[in-house]
Amino acid sequence: MLRVAVVGSGPSGVYTAQALVQQTLVPDIHVDVLDRLPCPYGLVRYGVAPDHEKIKSLQNNLRTVLEDERIGFIGNVEVGARGLSPARLLDAYHAVVYCVGAARDRRLGVPGEDLPGSHSATDFVSWYSAHPDSSDPGFALGTVRSAVVLGVGNVAVDVTRILARGAAELRPTDVPSAALRALAASGVREVHMIGRRGPSQGKFTTKELRELGGLPQAAVEVEPSDLALDPAYADPSALPAVNRRNVEVVRGWAADMSAGATPARARHIRLRFYLRPVELLAGGDGRVAGVRCERTEPDGTGGVRGTGTFEDIEAQLVLRAVGYRGVPLEGLPFDRTHGTVPHQAGRVLRDGAPSPGEYVAGWIKRGPTGVIGTNRPCAKETVASLLEDTGELSARPLTTEPLDMLRGLGHEPVEWPGWLAIEDAEAALGRSLGRRSVKIPDWRGLLEAARSAGTARTGGLSTVREHGGAMPAAPGIAPP
Structure with missing residues (x-):
């Protein structure tokens, strides 16, 4: 063998x-x-x-x-x-x-990157996905009015969409209770998604991009002046199919904004292009308060160069989604x-x-x-x-x-029956919260559920009851 x-x-x-x-x-x-x-x-x-x-x-x-x-x-x-x-x-x-x-996520390498309130998108995704390694930095979204997401790939679109969604829309999913409570208390009204190049060079897929326009509580805004810098914006016909469709989606949003047809919503997603973060700015409390960006322009070789013109964007939360290593x-x-x-x-x-x-x-x-x-x-x-x-x-x-x-x-080692016991425990946790299956967010809870594989398949329920009931709750277990 x-x-x-x-x-x-x-x-x-x-x-x-x-x-x-x-x-x-x-x-x-x-x-x-x-x-x-x-x-x-x-x-x-x-x-x-x-x-x-x-x-x-x-x-x-x-x-x-x-x-x-x-x-x-x-x-x-x-x-x-x-x-x-x-x-x-x-x-x-x-x-x-x-x-x-x-x-590992890539870093920006700019001053202020380590200010409180500045995180990698990986940290945010781990938090709302109940990864057991998540340090649970306690994304206190109730104090955030404006968030900045740095990057124009699918991860950037994902975290932008989650920030702009209402908690009620996420309750039927397996999002952990701690994240659901934080999203329910969110004060976010603006999410700025920023890229240093133009929409024709965005790394998102068209399906992901379009989803931003279908959120019931958020409107998408695009600055026509940002788009005018993109050489392929006026005529995207020569672009690869995905990039061409992306430009067409963005053009539609820009046309709505120019015509005053952007729908009224409680939240706004602002797509910004040709801006490069050069510094994260601190507020009086020592936390991040904004992002200083330099306006860029095409350099004629597929890249961009700085113009020496700067713009500050308010932000109490900054998430970088600029790639992995x-x-x-x-x-x-x-x-x-x-x-x-x-x-x-x-x-x-x-x-x-x-x-x-x-x-x-x-x-x-x-x-x-x-x-x-x-x-x-x-x-x-x-x-x-x-x-x-x-x-x-x-x-x-x-x-x-x-x-x-x-x-x-x-x-x-946790073998396949141990994983099945975790699945059972997560289903039981969801039922106890009046939801569908909800992920166990911590190592202790996962391993206790896995060890129950030696008992009846309903043994996972005792673990859930311990976490959600008599014993002190593990992070993210308490009902919203």
Whole structure:
């Protein structure tokens, strides 16, 4: 039997596992999908906005893959911790494919970036997605009148949309109770989404962009003067299809604003282009109070240059959504310039040569580019390389069983029944709050629910009752 570990249970990891068991060259194969969290699905669970239920339903497809009898899920296992090194994994597996994503957000590198009230969009997404690592900075939205979102990609659109939505619209979702309460108390009336280039160069998809115009409590405003700077704005016909459609959507909003036809709403989303943040400004209380931006203009080569003209935008909350970077994994080589693991067609390179048994797929392989579906061909390329190497890989004897090794190192693996118990506990939590399934937001609650897998499937309910009832509530559990 060829035994393979896939590290990471997001789309790239699950697609890699799927490609491994669907191939026919190696009939006898077993794949363990390992994850640092006790829950599978990666950014589909903890990165997709709660109001995007169609995208979140992709979990059902990933679930079908993980339920294959040739695939095992092992959560609550962190490579690089408690002696679990990449070299140690190769004692238990013939091959290891690392699908660990790009977990660190990019920084602006401007004065004031670390002021209270300035956060990465990653922090905000983790908070409203109930990620157990969320530090819960207590986004006190009740004191925020104006928010600035820096970036013009899909993450920027997501956090803009969540800020502009009403809590009642999010209550049917799995958003945690703490976030729901904060959104219900929100004082946000303006959300400025700012990009340093024009709409023709925005990184958002058209579907995401259009959703901003369909929010019942928010109106979208676009400054026609911002758009006039974009060389492709007047005639977008030569642009790629997505960029052309994006420009057409923005042109419609600008036309409404020029004609005074922007609908009256309680909140306003202001899309701003050709502005580059140069400083975050502090108020008298030491918190962020605004963003100083420099007007930019096209430089004729696809980039922009500063004009020396500045504009201050009021903000009590600033969220930066300017991209992600991979994080080094101890024991693996890492290219700090690109934020990826060096590889050749998915084979990890050490000192320029392929390292037997080590592979990468997903963002840690190619960088944070593409959409969820982009991970499928990326995974297939890596699996093709692995299959070419099976003769060499299968000849190496393994010295330990995976679960024995993990427990011997002090890890407490959560297997598939433990994840099912977490699902049951979250469904019970939702029922107790008069809602649908609601995520457990903390490590303690997740692991207690997972341990209940040894009891009846209703055992998860006792954990929920403890958190929501007699015991002190874990963060985010109390009903809104």
